[in-house]
Amino acid sequence: MTRRLTGGKRLFPVDGASDGAGPSRAPAPDNPIPSIEDDVYTVTETTASRSPTPSISVSDPSEAEPGGPEPASPRGAAERDAGSETESLPDRLQWLRLRNSTSSSASTGLGLGSLRAALPSAEPGRRSQTPNLLLPDASPAASPGGRRRRSSSMGQRRYDVRDEAPPQDRFHEPAFQQGLAEAQTLMSRLAGVLGSSTLHLEPDSSMKGLQERADELANFRCPPTRTVGLVGDSGVGKSSLLNSLLDYRNLARTSNGGAACTCVVTEYYHHDRGDFVVDVDLFSEEELEQQLRDLVHAYRHNHFHSAEMDLPDDRRHWAKRAKLAKDTFRAMFADRFRTALLRSENSEDTIVQTYLNWAMDLRPINEFDGRTVTDSLEDCSSLLIRLTSDLDGAEGPGCWPYIKKIRVYLDAHILSKGLVLVDLPGLRDLNSARRNITERYLHQCDEIFVVCPIGRATTDEGVQHLIELARQAKWSNVGIICTKSDDIRADEAQTDWAGAQATEVQRLRGSVAEADQQLAALTELLVDPDGLEDMTVEEELEQAQLLVQCERARGEIESRRFELQRYLITTRNDKVEARLLAKYRGKIPGGNLHVFCASNTLYWEKRDSRPLGVTIQFLELSGIIPIRRHCMGLVSQNQLRIATKYLRDDIPNLLSKVELWVQTGAGTADAEKKRAVREALDQLEGQLRRSLDGVTSPLNNLGRKLTDAFQETLYRRRKISRWTEGAIQAGQVWSGVPTYAAFCRNYGTYNTSAAGYHCWNEEAMRSMNDDLADPWERLETEIQRQLDAGQTFVSETLDGAVAFHLGNALDSFLDTVGPLRTALQSGNRLHVRAIEDLCETFETDLSKLRTDALSGLRTSYFGQSMETTYWNAICEAGKGSWDRKKAIINGALRREALFRELMQKLKRKFEDLATQLETDARAAVGEYLDGVKNSLDMVRSENVALESERDPEFRTRVAKELERVKRRMEHHEF
Template identity: 40%
Template structure:
């Protein structure tokens, strides 16, 4: 099947329009305003409603409901066998309290209970010319509003309107029109808009049918109201207590700020005030990264716009070509402004890229004349080289357009080193902030509106408008975009990545490294080619090699489907159902044409009015059937594609379920700005809210851990520190007791000093540990390297028996390829298999020892704090201050251990990536990096004798006595770098937490602090009352959060 996009008829088509006179709020007056009316069944339905006894009515979204998470209506699956249900990718979801049956439950019932309203509004255009910023806090950023219909009377029983409503109430509809819901409402006084009596008045019969009391909430959909994931963190009770706890900290901030002490730099209150301010801004610090990867043109940028709820923000270039050639990260910030942070390649990295591009370009253009006797494989190889050479030429022209405007011969005529050096000189003179080595500060630019930021972003990632202006994207490594989007506010980072089939090797390596670090990866593809998409296949191939498990698929353009094509492609009951629906629509359209012809010949009497009502009924019925057909086509195709993809790829990843989503960005934006009671079923069918919900679920566990730590430890520890200040000024402690307290504090301080000591000891062990456990002790390194080299050389001998064309194909694909004759192979893995086998057991032991080392550090910290707390309990003169200190130390202990454990978890993630680099054989692995020059040499070789030269090159590469020592060297350097980073982070964490503890000790020991507290009795009294009140009000939150402390351990 080859689906094609169907373009709805234009609203301005004169052949499809009529005169529509909307009514005013006065039942006796109406203004005749011509409004275009389109009878095409493709147009979504206006709102029509029957009499109250029909048992269902529109229910507006109740903004007064506390913490509403879902709209006040739901999508109910049709009950008849002809009606369709939603597939998993667009399944309807409900909140904690499902709506009553009398509420609107979907498009079917909404159309089945249509209201003939007296108002009419101009139909909104389905195309948009400006960026639409997201709806925040219920704000509507759309440029137009639908007119709220008015119903000022009831139709008498037995009227024709009753018949229309009764028939339409039984029409079960789908959830997806092709075009946006129009804003015009039909005039209830005349079932045929535009039909006017000779005296200029409307039919008195229809004039009596005015209704009153109906109101449709015009508030557009708010992303924040979407149902959250079914996770503990998102439960209303949990969110309520978390928000209340944060508010209580805000109250404490206000109390601390009520004294001038909070402005005095040497005051203890100043320190406590800053701690309280920091805690009052708690915003779920944990983050998770979601990577979107796919080939050019599959709709990644459009998908990002929908997920971010910013229409048109990430755009294609002026020519319409896709422009994801730079890795682009989307981060949250709470400001309404927008910011771009740009990171450029270093000059060394540019030299490497330019050399590689130049070699590909020169090899193709300086090759020997083509032989007319080339085989099909040889022609295919030449076509691939031509594409690579064209990509190189495009990059050169984009980066150095002003220098290469007249001729590219310079790239071919000069020696390679001279050309590369000249290109680097041009790059350095471009004015871009290029540095020789890493460590330069990224450039950050701030914009006050979305359009300016979007324009600048497009200028950075695609071709500029001016033909003489060079592009910036060849010099950019990555871009970070900061904006206030709801999905990002929960801790997500979305990354738009070039595809794994990118012809630019540097971009491909960047994508590969990103995917290793992502918490979730989505392969993006067009739904019409999902099961054959090479980009999706490449993502799963990488996942197998690199042991990645969190993989999913998002199919775009789910709306791009036509009934006649689906009927040809599908079989059985599905084909018959589509045929029946299509025939019904055709028959209704024929009846409509006949009725319209008859009406045009009739005089304006009651019979004509009845015919007009009949015409309108048939028009609405035809429209509803078309919506139902479209919904059936989309949901059926979505389910078929989902099943097929899960069958193909489920067994290639270790996770239990492969998430597959089918989305339509077109449908999302066509209905996004409409009233939420009208738009929500269509937004659900677009699939975007479901993807957003899934992404938010990725952060839930880490957010739960962070929030639990905040409520159960961070806030109580702060209250304890404040309470110590209050108690230090009580003045009721005798000299003997003060001395006892000081002695106890000295002992506590000595015990806590051991935390720093053991932290430094751990760091030394961590840095030297890899050398002892992995680095080939006892002089066996050379012996093993020789053994591994011989095994690698033997592997190359097996490949040399292949046909030259197969051998060349594997070289072009860096050893990771599959042919019918040779089968599927990864040369990098096969050549290093002996090393992988022999290193498996030592690596496992190394990993287990690292885990034990980290666990020992956590136990050591806990033991030091336990001994310190024991000292505070051992004094013979217990005081309230020491009891408060003991409780505070418990909280500080838990916070430090949690921090260290989190650093350990991040270190283990890095170790997992290191394992991939050592054993996987992917292109960016250690062996892949070391063998890349050999592959490039083979790839650029051609002509007579090229097969022998390729095989010689690969033998020399894999058989080199430096290959495995270089792999060891890369491993040693990386593990040392990771160890040093962890050492620095742990030392910093210990120092930070112990500094806070030291301040608590000084609060009880320092006479100046006691004097400060004694000198402000009224402020001390207010602060004491505030701490007592906050502790009491925190009890409900602690009852909710405390049971979670153990269950969330290790999920930060």
């Protein structure tokens, strides 16, 4: 059956054809760039003996020979659009067949399939090979034999996030990764050999410990070491950004269905399985009680006192809080909730207790106690929506008001090297508990990105708020991600921009319009289908050539559209980045502000297009790949350190102990020499224990030394009266602020058009910070000196003791000296690294302590002390409320106990950190000395010798495998 196309002079409609395109016409939305190598088709060779008088007919595509099945889409792949209004020229060409004019039944391929095969690839950034007479700036057509087509399988390839180029650093170098993988394989094989006898099954055998350690090393994985937090107001595209970075379409919820639901802290971790695991942490009873108390008070204050509020802003503030309370209660209690109880004459304590009883009865502790495993992306997404969305009242209470944190485990490439991504509630959330959780969590993040739409990036209040927090907290790890970078119109850009940029936009738009017109002109030359029957062979071939030229013109249109889109996006991105850096970089400690622009829409529209060469340019333009590469690069340095320790210390330490076990069974020394060896090793162990665990060990009084330094350098310099006077003066300045109530509503932190940004907490603490800034710097210097001295002592003590005692006494065991020395030296390095890690953790904790003690953040010590004060001031309404608000604030600032209690809290926390450091250091010493004893026992213990001698065949297998592992490890440079 043959289907004929009728109507008009064009053979078929053409995507992108212009109906009078001109320079002022905005470009049409991007369509996936067509590829002539997408689909599988047959190229039939032609010969002189084939039909001499062919003619053209167009077959119904349903009758065409079916091609291969559509390849399975990868995770996150979109379904191919089935409802396209027009079909591509290559597809139409595929239906063309040349038939013998003398035989209607004999269909012979004259090679029109090869015309389609010869069509040039229309990749963005590469000019289509349309003839010069039609597109003057296009490159000439390629000769038939001058271009070798890529295989159709290449055209079928889709984008795979795992193929992205990794960050350019040592850890991600292929040679290093290959060596790391081979080392794990070697450890797995060694563990198998060590377990090939029954010795490892005996509880007290040394082989049992060696086999277990080899198994541990075979399963080595770099732990999560870097956390990136994403924070932003509702609707800025944060969840969509997470989906793009994780490369899972529609995983994270992209809109809030519940009026009261903002979100909960959601952490994304890696696991290497195909399923998804969701782990839920619920609020404790005490945490729920505090939230209920705040919500009950907010609703009742609005209900009973809204008429007394003089300021419209006050009324709006309390109305919002009341709505938040009502929506939250409805979500928590479903059909149980009625507003009558809130409006009753019962005391707030009574109402809170009633609600708390309900909450403890209804919270989903049984349903979500532990981990929930889902097998598919859809099931996981549905579960997350259930956890974070309001349910219909008939379905029961919602979960989100009870949830403190959610952990999601999935096989996402961005997480595979140790990164943790965190979706955080907004910093301006009306729910104080969730807002404070976010601020506290930011202390733990290795990098923080605030997300905002690109259209309002330089004025976004969420960005301004985070930058100010970073300035106060001295965070140097802050960045900005602007979403919706593709939301830009060419006509508006041409109008808004000036000079060369506007001229370039005009040129690119004109280029697109010209290509549209040329394609329209080409299609006009295509004859009516009714005339195909009367054509000569030459005319039919001319029509086929026109089809080829149409396809080239179509590719040229797409190429030019991409050039226009790329210019618009990159130019606007550069402008926004420059403005953000100019405005905020000076406020970030160190001036290191990362700015990225991204389009989640562009990423998902193009992610599953083909061929891969076309797709990747769009994905780079979307900005998602650069952000993903940056985030993965954050883990590299720490992961390199951990992996290098594994390769240089952990594995050699085990290999040396295995070699000691082998050599001990082959020993021939007499009893007198063995006695001398045991005495020397006993002396070595004794010296190490005295030096590291004795009374004079620097590690045993490290906590006291650090505490003394804190007392002398910082604590004794407190000036409570002076600091209180400074706070009182700050409060008097605030009393003249016309937006006093607004500052109270925002807990002292507010931004006004007239006065700019102010943080009352920071201003009240200014005298204190002025007095303690230099002492704190001296304290950090003294602490660093002592920590360095402790690390140097440990390193020198270990190396000196080993060098001194492994001397003449071991001459009788020459084969044993080498592996024993290696075992002890690798153990020394492991111990030194452990102490270094403890000191690094202490320094990080000390930096966080400084933020808590000396910043004006709402969650700082000072901010928490003022929390109730601000709340009481907010609740004042009616006649005289203005004066009462001031009295409440100023009264709190006059209390000398405010700064005295702050310093006492700082002192207690510092002492806790110092004590914990000493405790952990002593535990590390104990673990190290146990390892030393274990290594020495390999040589001096008769039981080990007897164990090694018991099964000579097994010992030989172990020795051979040991040599093989050592040879393979020497091939790699770590």
